[in-house]
Amino acid sequence: MTETTGTWLTQEAYDRLQQEYDHLVGEGRSSIAKEIDERRQEGDLKENGGYHAAREEQAKQEARIAQLHHILQTATVGEAATGAEIQSGTVVTAEVMGREMKFLVGSREVAGGTELDVFSAQSPLGAALIGKKPGDETSYEAPNGKEIPVKVIAAEPFSG
Structure with a gap:
């Protein structure tokens, strides 16, 4: 991996992002699916603002999941460089x-x-x-x- 690919993360940042990712793919997806189902029960989907808002929230959540997945898969985890040269970190x-x-x-x-x-x-x-x-x-x-x-x-x- 070169300096211009992937993302440098501290262990703390990696763990925080992993926790967010795990929450979103587990509880987060279940919660938004339940919300969408409840809004669908309200009737006509063409005029159901709650349903459309929930679907939009789901799309944002899925985009964040994809972003986190990419960051976590390509991350370089470690301490910041201590040399005199500028690097990530x-x-x-x-x-x-x-x-x-x-x-x-x-x-x-x-x-x-x-x-x-x-x-x-x-x-x-x-x-x-x-x-x-x-x-x-x-x-x-x-x-x-x-x-x-x-x-x-x-x-x-x-x-x-």
């Missing part, structure tokens, strides 16, 4: 377009309860920073085609 302080920013290169799923902004290793900024060290300068191409300069100020392992 590194908290970076950088000057981006002249403005200092502090963010996690990794997954929103890991940063869950923190105030950190998150850029995945696959994002233009994250990909530009992978392998860089404090003091390095790089750039990335923004969606509008503009080249954005970045200077790495500090890098430290994510600690939750």
